[in-house]
Amino acid sequence: MLVWNELDSQAQQKALTRPAVSAGAEVQAAVESIISMVKARGDEALLELAAQFDGRISPRLCVPTIEIEQSELNLSNELKAAIDQAYSNIRKFHELQLPKPKQLETQPGVSCELRYQAIDAVGIYVPGGSAPLPSSVLMQGVCAQLSGATTVVLATPVKGSETIHPAILYAAKKCGITTVIESGGAGIIAAMAVGTPSVPKVSKVFGPGNAYVTMAKQLLSQSVPGFAIDMPAGPSEVLVIADKTANPAFAAADLLSQAEHGADSQVLLLSDDRTFIKEVSAEIERQIALLSRADIAQKAMENSALILVESVDQAFELSSEYGPEHLILQCKDAYSKLDKVKNAGSVFVGDYTPESAGDYASGTNHVLPTYGYSKTYSSLNLMDFFRTYTVQTISKQGLTELSKAILPLAQAEGLDAHANAVAIRLNSGRS
Amino acid sequence: MLVWNELDSQAQQKALTRPAVSAGAEVQAAVESIISMVKARGDEALLELAAQFDGRISPRLCVPTIEIEQSELNLSNELKAAIDQAYSNIRKFHELQLPKPKQLETQPGVSCELRYQAIDAVGIYVPGGSAPLPSSVLMQGVCAQLSGATTVVLATPVKGSETIHPAILYAAKKCGITTVIESGGAGIIAAMAVGTPSVPKVSKVFGPGNAYVTMAKQLLSQSVPGFAIDMPAGPSEVLVIADKTANPAFAAADLLSQAEHGADSQVLLLSDDRTFIKEVSAEIERQIALLSRADIAQKAMENSALILVESVDQAFELSSEYGPEHLILQCKDAYSKLDKVKNAGSVFVGDYTPESAGDYASGTNHVLPTYGYSKTYSSLNLMDFFRTYTVQTISKQGLTELSKAILPLAQAEGLDAHANAVAIRLNSGRS
Structure with a gap:
């Protein structure tokens, strides 16, 4: 167990650092x-x-x-x-x-129109x-x-x-x-x-x-x-925020279900309750022995950390900084705390929402940004299979009014031909 | 002027090939x-x-x-x-x-929820x-x-x-x-x-x-x-589809307003009317002389092509293949032909909708995919400043029903701990 507020800033940074992956x-x-x-x-x-x-x-x-x-x-x-x-x-x-x-x-x-094309x-x-x-x-x-x-x-x-x-x-x-x-x-x-x-x-x-x-x-x-x-790839990861109202066996099972993905998976538990963390730790020991992929899970657990934080609010801050692919909330009034969530790929709310629900069947997509990319990248969604483009249709009258914006801007940017494409139309006899 | 149907396939391909850009x-x-x-x-x-x-x-x-x-x-x-x-x-x-x-x-x-984060x-x-x-x-x-x-x-x-x-x-x-x-x-x-x-x-x-x-x-x-x-960058480009109902001076002005951007700009005109193309060509000569950036525009015109096609429909096909950043439609019933448009960054419909309107002031975004990326990339839009993530919240009863999907799939994929994270919850006394 790491006690967040007792770590120096270097050790804090290390706790949230992902294992390096670089293709040679x-x-x-x-x-x-x-x-x-x-x-x-x-x-x-x-x-x-x-x-x-x-x-x-x-x-x-x-x-x-x-x-x-x-x-x-x-x-x-x-x-x-x-x-x-x-x-x-x-x-x-x-x-x-x-x-x-x-x-x-x-x-x-x-x-002006915004249109979509598959x-x-x-x-x-x-x-x-x-x-x-x-x-x-x-x-x-x-x-x-x-x-x-x-x-x-x-x-x-x-x-x-x-x-x-x-x-x-x-x-x-x-x-x-x-x-x-x-x-x-x-x-x-x-x-x-x-x-x-x-x-x-x-x-x-x-x-x-x-x-x-x-x-x-x-x-x-x-x-x-x-x-x-689609998006940059990286090892899978989960961050669980839990308080003393959570069930340590559930939290341990969630951490392990991430850990069994691969030896480079990263799993983090943030809790404000020391006893709870100890119970989770004991549950991990107990459950891991029963897994067919125990060796993989064991290796992943070595990259991972159970961290004692000062408060659930601090846990949300650390989670936003880390930007987890999967974020599991097992704390009091979890749903009402969703406005504290930032930079997560997919969020699992409450005691009966394990990550495996989203991995397979709840309906959300399991292709998620990982390795810190959840700060900028979206979870896979239908828009990734579409592109957006625009259409504009302007009447002569519309262009006349719009020219008051276009002509000075084209002039300021030194683009004569841009201005000319408007002027030639307005000076034309056709309507 | 190139006559599309008289070109062999190699020459056709060359006509639609963009100038190579590669950073050494x-x-x-x-x-x-x-x-x-x-x-x-x-x-x-x-x-x-x-x-x-x-x-x-x-x-x-x-x-x-x-x-x-x-x-x-x-x-x-x-x-x-x-x-x-x-x-x-x-x-x-x-x-x-x-x-x-x-x-x-x-x-x-x-x-299940889809949420957005700036x-x-x-x-x-x-x-x-x-x-x-x-x-x-x-x-x-x-x-x-x-x-x-x-x-x-x-x-x-x-x-x-x-x-x-x-x-x-x-x-x-x-x-x-x-x-x-x-x-x-x-x-x-x-x-x-x-x-x-x-x-x-x-x-x-x-x-x-x-x-x-x-x-x-x-x-x-x-x-x-x-x-x-944001998106891959490349030289700017325009493709104009025009028939004999179009005004050659307008089409020439639009081609030149693209050409003045830079010597590597590419401009293409596709028309089914030989006389129209000749008129556009003459208009380009006339208008280019008056531009302050005539030398840049002249260089860009050298990469460019005025192409005689068999029909307006063929022009739409070639445009979809090329995937222009800007697509200008100056043809009869242009708006009703929008369903033929594919792979364009922004479309300008009708005689009074020059590209410079969209460059500056119509309201659409002028940051557009170019160099063929309009086949897959979107025009810059507000969603580029947001990310999408998902949230799921499941009741114990919901998880019980969902387990019928999760458990066999986890088993088929050989992921015990995924199944266990569900089973441990369903076997728990708490509700």
Whole structure:
């Protein structure tokens, strides 16, 4: 346990410092060579990379439509129902976010509009790893579906002689995705950015990934004009604010559910109650032993801190400074304290709102800014699948009035032709 | 004149290819050294850089409040009124964009909310160059003001023994900006990203700039956690779609008002009428001679093309492919053709809507995605000054129902602790 007010400022800073993550020059060099390979040899390069990195034998890239269509035949009723329920909640919450065009006459004869356009072609990357991640498909796929994107490509690595998990395919089916590519890593990101015979070119790629995937997203978004990515990636993290009214077993379970994500996860508990922190600590010991991913969780707990603060208000201040991806509030009148929240990706209010509810099924998106980016970046939302543009329509009369603003400003900025484009119209006989 | 359907595909591609812009390794090295300098020596470094790059003698960085307050005393009534009118229109259109929180029960006892938070501290960069750019201050400053950001820093270079232009200060005053820094280039971007004694640290920097500014924005947004930038920068561009009903003098004036921005500007005219294109060409010759920036406009016209297309519909297709920053529609029933528009930053409809209206005063924002980024990036809008986050509040009963989705998904993804965080709550005696 750290006692915040007894730490010097250096130790305070250290307690809130995230483990350093920096992709070395080797990662960049490796990714640059993969990008060149895919640009030069397309699908062939993807198959070589799959053999090299995933031990893949099958020369298949595209999953046949029938496998997607029939995916539910290979799912338990329970898992199918779970995907249906999660899909329904995520869809409801994201439908609420569908943008509406806006229009206004700023002055008579000067009409301005804000319009929205779905990003036409999007790619969704779902990392591989130790288990399939149907929830990642849902979180991104529902947005693509609601936006009306015309091309949606789902890509995920498949290892060795395994087959793609039916839960991934069923989640894709729910989201209306018909293009599923069995390919992962930096290679498939490059393929989606530039297009190959099997992989449609997309304009924006979403989804988390390892250091190579992240590097590929970064390099390609800087070098392919018009190609964009979702948000900077980083290790997952949770901050729990709890007072003595909270249940230490719940708080411990929440900290551990973050810790099991990866050894680089960071978990923080801030509480104003010394006894509570001790109880949480004991609960962590007890619960961690029972986890299948105990070793990962144990490592993550080593980066983490249980901190005694002076007051719940101080906890909110520290949380705002840290900017957690997930913020859990287990304190008296938690909901009424939401106005103290700043810089959080998603907030979980009260004793019965564990992070795993948002990870899977409450309806909110689980793709969230982490590593301090929650100070400036949004949680993934439907607007990430749209772009905004403006339209103006001006009458001759409107332009006459507006010229009183345009002409002096164009003159002050030394832009003759800007002024001339107005003057020539006002001096014209046509109306 | 190019005749689209007579070009081979290579020539077609060339006609729509933007001039290459790539900052060399020297720019990156220079910017990296400037960033280190500012990190190490703060204000002192900024003053040295101002002396070196802007020939600045004054050791002043912050403009005293009284100069901002009294700026209008040094402005003509006409320019003051122009700024007032432009401010009013821009403000009205952006007020329309103020976000409203949204809330929904996705299922009984599961409440999900989308909330908005203003980005606390923002920086606005206004480039120097041959003339002051009060319109850049307004476009960004109005957004910062409406968002309620608590820290707003305006930075602009001042050359030699010049003083900062009162139009810049008056525009800042209208937007409620009290921190104006006389400093430009990569150095001030670094100062805003990390903070110095005179320059408050900000979380997001907006505004255009030269290759050094752009490189600084890019490098700092990748290396300072939580620090973000507005959008990729590139040369300005316009595409005009016109048919024989359009006025060739107007179209020529619009092409030139884009061309005078810089030698790297790109201007394109697409028309289905050969005679019209010839008339526009003659008008360009006539009008260009009268411009004070004729040499710049002339150079830009060399990168540009007047293209004869088969039909107005084909023009819309090519425009969508190109993705212009500014799109001007001077054709029959232009407004009713808006549904054919894709990938444009801002659209100008009809004979009396020149681009300069949007550049200064119609109310729309003139900070727009260019260089093909209008396929994925939005025009600058109020949401760029906010971030979105989510909140969920679940009752015990709600969690019980939701667990039917959470538990099978957590199990499928091999995440025990995620399941346990739910199970421990449902098995608890408290309610």
